[in-house]
Amino acid sequence: MPQTEVKKDTVKVKNQQAVTQPASPWKDAWRNFKKNKIAVTGTIIVLIFTIMAIFAPWLTPYSHSSGQLVDRLQPPSSDHWLGTDDFGRDILSRIIHGARISLTGGFAAVFGSIIVGSLLGVIAAYYGRWVDTLISRIFDVLLAFPSILLAIAIVTILEPTLQNALIAIAIINVPNFGRLIRSRVLSVKEEEFITAARAVGMNDRRILFKHIIPNSITPVVVQGTLAIATAIIEIAALSFLGLGTQPPKVDWGMMLSESQQYIVSAPWTMIFPGLAIMLTVLGFNLMGDGLRDALDPKMKS
Amino acid sequence: MERHLGLDQPWYTQYFEYVGGLLTGDFGISIETNRAIASELFPHLMATVELTIVAMGIAIFIGVNAGIISAWFHNRMLDYAVMVLALVGVSMPVFWLGLLEQYVFSVELGWLPSTSRTNAATQIDPITHIYFIDTLIQGEWGQFKDVLSHLVLPSVALATIPMAIIARITRSSMLDVMKSDYIRTAKAKGVKGFIVVYKHALKNAIIPVMTVIGLQAGLLLGGAILTETIFGWPGLGTYIYNAILARDYPVIQSGILVVATIFVFINLIVDLLYALVDPRIKYN
Numbered sequence: 319m320p321q322t323e324v325k326k327d328t329v330k331v332k333n334q335q336a337v338t339q340p341a342s343p344w345k346d347a348w349r350n351f352k353k354n355k356i357a358v359t360g361t362i363i364v365l366i367f368t369i370m371a372i373f374a375p376w377l378t379p380y381s382h383s384s385g386q387l388v389d390r391l392q393p394p395s396s397d398h399w400l401g402t403d404d405f406g407r408d409i410l411s412r413i414i415h416g417a418r419i420s421l422t423g424g425f426a427a428v429f430g431s432i433i434v435g436s437l438l439g440v441i442a443a444y445y446g447r448w449v450d451t452l453i454s455r456i457f458d459v460l461l462a463f464p465s466i467l468l469a470i471a472i473v474t475i476l477e478p479t480l481q482n483a484l485i486a487i488a489i490i491n492v493p494n495f496g497r498l499i500r501s502r503v504l505s506v507k508e509e510e511f512i513t514a515a516r517a518v519g520m521n522d523r524r525i526l527f528k529h530i531i532p533n534s535i536t537p538v539v540v541q542g543t544l545a546i547a548t549a550i551i552e553i554a555a556l557s558f559l560g561l562g563t564q565p566p567k568v569d570w571g572m573m574l575s576e577s578q579q580y581i582v583s584a585p586w587t588m589i590f591p592g593l594a595i596m597l598t599v600l601g602f603n604l605m606g607d608g609l610r611d612a613l614d615p616k617m618k619s
Numbered sequence: 620m621e622r623h624l625g626l627d628q629p630w631y632t633q634y635f636e637y638v639g640g641l642l643t644g645d646f647g648i649s650i651e652t653n654r655a656i657a658s659e660l661f662p663h664l665m666a667t668v669e670l671t672i673v674a675m676g677i678a679i680f681i682g683v684n685a686g687i688i689s690a691w692f693h694n695r696m697l698d699y700a701v702m703v704l705a706l707v708g709v710s711m712p713v714f715w716l717g718l719l720e721q722y723v724f725s726v727e728l729g730w731l732p733s734t735s736r737t738n739a740a741t742q743i744d745p746i747t748h749i750y751f752i753d754t755l756i757q758g759e760w761g762q763f764k765d766v767l768s769h770l771v772l773p774s775v776a777l778a779t780i781p782m783a784i785i786a787r788i789t790r791s792s793m794l795d796v797m798k799s800d801y802i803r804t805a806k807a808k809g810v811k812g813f814i815v816v817y818k819h820a821l822k823n824a825i826i827p828v829m830t831v832i833g834l835q836a837g838l839l840l841g842g843a844i845l846t847e848t849i850f851g852w853p854g855l856g857t858y859i860y861n862a863i864l865a866r867d868y869p870v871i872q873s874g875i876l877v878v879a880t881i882f883v884f885i886n887l888i889v890d891l892l893y894a895l896v897d898p899r900i901k902y903n
Contacts, residue, residue, distance in 0.1 A: 462879050462882060462883055463875070463878070463879050463882065464837055464838055464840045464841030464878060464879075464882055465838070465841060466841040466842070466844065466845070467840070467841045467844060467859075467875060467878055467879075470844070470859075470860075470863065471871070471875055474863045474871065547710065551712045554712055554714075555712065555713075555714060555845055558714050558845070559845070559848065559860065561863075571712075571714075574714060574715060574718065577718070578718065578849075581718060581721060581722050581726060582726050585722050585726075588715075588718050588719075588722065589719070589722075591715075592712065592715030592718065592719065595712050595715060596707070596710050596711055596712065596715065599710040599712070600706065600707065600710035603706060603709060603710050604706070
């Protein structure tokens, strides 16, 4: 019972604001987002890792790619906060540098799949008929494989490099965005303002870019944030299997794969890179959940 | 050589021969070992089936119950604790979790073995190739225990992510159902809380959960590749991974084909199960 009272209150407050100042939906969303402590925590985690990635060369106390063999497999100490690995390289420095690949990689792969997925989704939904059938079947085929398996298969065909790993991750995420945009466009297309725009004499391209895409963007923002989280794990997974980042570059998944042999003698080489992956992914997940609640109050669980 | 491999035939004849072979259970020959892929693949497939069934069982049992507990204690400490755990679970890379488990339970505590399916000394006569069933049928208790102890770590690692997702969906689905009139009626009639939850509410709350379970069962097949590599589990994942390293294309192709087929079938079965659970859904 007390719960319904709380809800009534919030509704009242919203109505008053709507009367006094006509806020944009994005402003509304931002206000909701700020109130959500969990979402803000997630954003702070993401920001910390982003700052680490941008300023990596200035933040790292040691080189990430070379070390003193004398210092190999040292436990955490005041000199090396998170210890050293089998080549005597400072693990903290390597994690800070690794943030670069995880974040830019995650962002790039998801951005790629959003662009391609949206394009295909919009075309399928807007033109319908055989175009729709063709594109939807392509999505179905891609979705018929467990995603990480498909990524592994693509990388194997192309050759194992970081760039190809990102392409593979972008490809496996295309159908998710494509379907999302397609269903969104299908429902927006039927709205009256689209008929109005067509009656005024707007051409297809203008209607697409001025009306349909702006009205379909919010679910993509939410899905995109959550997809970065998954993409970061997938990049790490491919690197872990030796199909992603190649030395001398450093990546959290690669660090984990190197640490496998030292699990008994130097567990810190395994614990900290994994912790970095988990925290970053957690940050993006919290942020994505918060964005969904803020942008689409109906979806709130 | 060319004739032996059928390369002198046009590509469509080659293709139809390949598909015809697939339908009669002939996957071709492995380049690496020069043996029939079908006979090599079967034991690996069953090893993966064993791992995923146990993992799915753990994930469903703990996930559904955690979701119910969380919904029952809505907005109280226990609810928050379960949800935080679930969020961490969703964010956990399976390969890291596997390594952590090995470190804690094998290296530090020494409770459980960290790799492979059985002790090297254990000889199991395979019938179904699902070892925990084989040993049960044969009544070999020592071997059964050995098999189970090897199963614990990899299956828990594999179960974590689906478990967390199932818990979150069960919670939100239960919260919805618990608000409905018939639940209030049941409560008003004095039906015990336990029975209301498990007998009345769960029936309606389980449908969205089943969708997720179906999706996750498919994803488990993908997760199995990573888990198997870490735990040295001789399943399909390891088989495909080794084939990738050896560039053994017929094996890669067959392995991926088998996994994709199973994935599609799981989704079909889940669709059919809906109708069974919810009589309001009918297929013509």
